[in-house]
Amino acid sequence: MKKTSILEDLQKAESHSKENYITFKDVLQISENKKTPLSKIYGVGTFYSMLSFKPRGRHIIRICGGLACHLAGGDKLINKLKEVLQVDVGETTKDGLFTLEENSCLGLCSVAPVMMIDDEPYGNLTEEKVEEIIKSIKEGTKK
């Protein structure tokens, strides 16, 4: 069997979860497989902001809060997202579709302001574009 790192195991556990998070059971399992104490696994997991130990929505929206995005009007986008989704940063929409998160920098400054939804980056955003993207995902999901 291929040797994996703790981080890979955590990512895998999260991707298998319908609610996009790592459960206590997952951590127990990794701890046992890796013969590593729970406290260490939890320490690694909480270090990375992309991993979550709390249930999240089906799609994770990561809006960039880095300097370039901020100067390009990123703060307006955050407010727009809050308005459209009716949640605060760190919260999940009532229908369980989205969790809104803010990232320190996504490294896509050339197309600032940016956000990522799951693994998909979206650049050169405007308030209108944001609204549209959310709408299309909602409809796409419903199908």
Next chain:
Amino acid sequence: MEEKTVKVKINGKEYEFPAGITILKACEKVGIHIPTLCYLEGVSEEGSCGVCVVEVKGARTLQRSCITELLEGMEIYTDTPAVKEAREMNLELALAHHPLDCMTCDKNGDCLLQDLAYEFNVKKSVFLDESEIYEKEKQTAWDTNPFIQFDPQKCILCRRCVDACENQAIVEAIGIAMRGIDEKVTTPFNLPLEQTNCQFCGECVQACPTGALIEKPRIGKGRIYDFKATDTVCSYCGVGCNIRLYTDKNNNIVMAKGLPNKLVNDTRTCVKGRFGFEYVNSKDRLTSPLIKENGKFRKASWDEAIQYIARKLTEIKNKYGSDSIGVLGSSRCTNEDNYVVQKFARAVIGTNNVDNCARLCHSSTVTGLKMALGAGAATNSIDDIKDADVMFIIGSNMTETHPVIAQIVKKHQKDDGAKIIVCDPRKTDIAKVADVFIQHNPGTDVALLNAIMKIIIDEDLVDEEFIKEHAVGFEQLKEELKDFDLSEASKITGVDLNLIKQAAEIYGQAKNATIFYTMGITQHTTGTDNVLSIANLALITGNLGREGAGINPLRGQANVQGACDLGALPNVFPGYQSVTDESVREKFEQAWGVKLPKDVGLPVSKFGEAALSGKLKAVYVMGENPLMSEPDINRVREGFEKLEFIVVQDIFLSETAQIADVVLPAAAAYEKDGTFTNTERRVQLLRVAKEKLKGTKFDWEIVSEVASAMGYPMHYKNSAEIMDEAASLTLSYAGIHHYRLEKQGIQWPCKDDSDPGTKILHRNGHFNKPNGRGVIHAVKFKPPAELPDKEYPFVLTTGRILYHYHTGNESRRVKVLDEFVPENYIEISKKDADKLNLKDGEIVKVTTRRGSIKVKTRVSDRPKEGVVFVSFHFHEAAANILTNPALDPIANIPEYKVAACRIEKV
């Protein structure tokens, strides 16, 4: 080989140091002060705080001296303006959200952060975030346990606690979570500490340099400068941890710390060592002699009580003879107490009916190891566990019974890759980390060990040369095992043969293998056979007589080794000198000035029967509690109630004291001086941590007064004088005197005043047996005395748990311990619980042929199917109502570990 050195300059002066050490270590060596905060030698060396920075010429930045290795030609400056500025800055960072509330902090005066702030005159951090400081304390994982408090605001994230948990306790219950500003010390998922694997040893608290982690019981009791500090020895198990006790102005002990004695506990101590002292302050302590009149106790003066006892004992002695009186010494009392009490039995009463509760725990060790090796004690030292390649642990739940040794064993596995083999009917904590875990049926140890030896012989893993030079009896063992059926052994033990093979190969191939065992081996009707089998295993593989190779019976009580050494046994004088040996008797007769009895006396395990049959008329008990600790206590109680006279000297009105005619109040271990001998034969000095309670006396003092009143004057000035007398009559203690123990204990045998003691017994394979050879015994498997049947389908095994101690008289009177585990429970496997349709927490009735108790169910992954476990600490549900009093024929140890029982819903 010549050691490599490096030449460096520190503050302009040239020095030469051994290569490979850090700048900090080097500076320490030559007396140059470098302040540190997060550094804890050998435990936490992460270099996170930056207080120890120094300037190294040519280096791009300041260097953290605690983690920077000294290199040839380095020019180091420890006190430049840049260094000073950086240290101040780093201190200010540490203080960024640390409340400046030293005036109300329990750790005031005992806080490294405070000391450094003082040294560098840092009054307030420029990074101070007042909004955060004054916000309400956050919920932490420490809120709901009774032992340890955590204040996240006082935490400076130095990681000393996390490293102490990882590197000293080897528990790793806590860790660092999150990052950046959110970084914090916590448990996985912020779970309450008691829901993690935390064992509350408190090593984290001891490592904390600030007031962030603190012992809850000490809060509000005062600051360090309000307390008197005393270095002494823990009063619980036989590890003999060196501890420092802190006593407040009201003569109450309020805090304990582990001392850095590298040879014993190296700063560690367990939950009982750190939190279990409170019983000494208990309101239940006896402070006046009590005499029973018309079934009720009344207070009496010491004079009246002593005279009354002397008169009654003399009467009984004259009427029924000396052997109608039994005397119990105690593994909870000092060597000096035990020397005096056995002398009292032999010289004053005139009987060898003297014993102590070692009968109930390790008497089969004494008999078995004496038969095989010539000395009934641990062969090796705690200090040389680190030299073993393989640690073979059988019948020892060491994490709960000898927690600090378990930590040392686990550390050796973790740091050095030593292998652990565990054989136990329960999947204990140590079994969970074992490289090979054998879960055999209770009472099948001989079959298991014979199987292991058969494989070792068949695979030619024996040490032929060692056997040829240093042992006898191998041929008989080979003969015995020639037709030994391994698959039959697999069936008897209930263990897959492959596992047994793995264990045999790992042990057999080890360069140095050491064995640990406890009651799982000794408390059987085949206790002596079990111990002989263990000796066989070590002898045929030559694993004896050097560092890391030996047999280590872990002794249960603080002074169980010493109580035996000093002769509180029915067959031997101090130093295991036989009472039936005429020349020995003559020596003692001359020293004590009286004729001494020559017949072997009664063991404590036969006191009950002897009382029932009328052979025994009176019992004098010093600090023991047979009505809780004996098997089948209902029957023992019946016997004791028939006695004409019972005297108990104790610190509490124990179950045994309650039925006594006279009760005498004694001083507790932390109020005594004298010595304890730990599990590795180390005689260690106790010191008075608190004044003994008004009205109490030392145990040796009480016994001496009774002796004197009976016409045999005993007038010892102090405990040191008693040890001097004992040493003069006991070869193995001949060089043991209190003044020699001030700095460090001494391991017996110690033959004279210049002998530094003996780390390892049987060095070079020399045994105290005929021709200096160890004796291999061919041992056949015999099943336990009572096996499960239709009526009693389960095997009941008994033992201890981490949070309580023996008959509970002490630990049950420690509020935090009793709050944490307030009641008894029966451990049962999930499968068995399902079969009986039992839910976790449900009360059940457990019945054996002796009696029954009601107790809560704990469904657990620990016991093997068909096996249940009950601890014997709780008088409300006393396990020893159930246990089988069947005895090992040689050692007279009862079979506490196997009884057939049934379990019913109530």
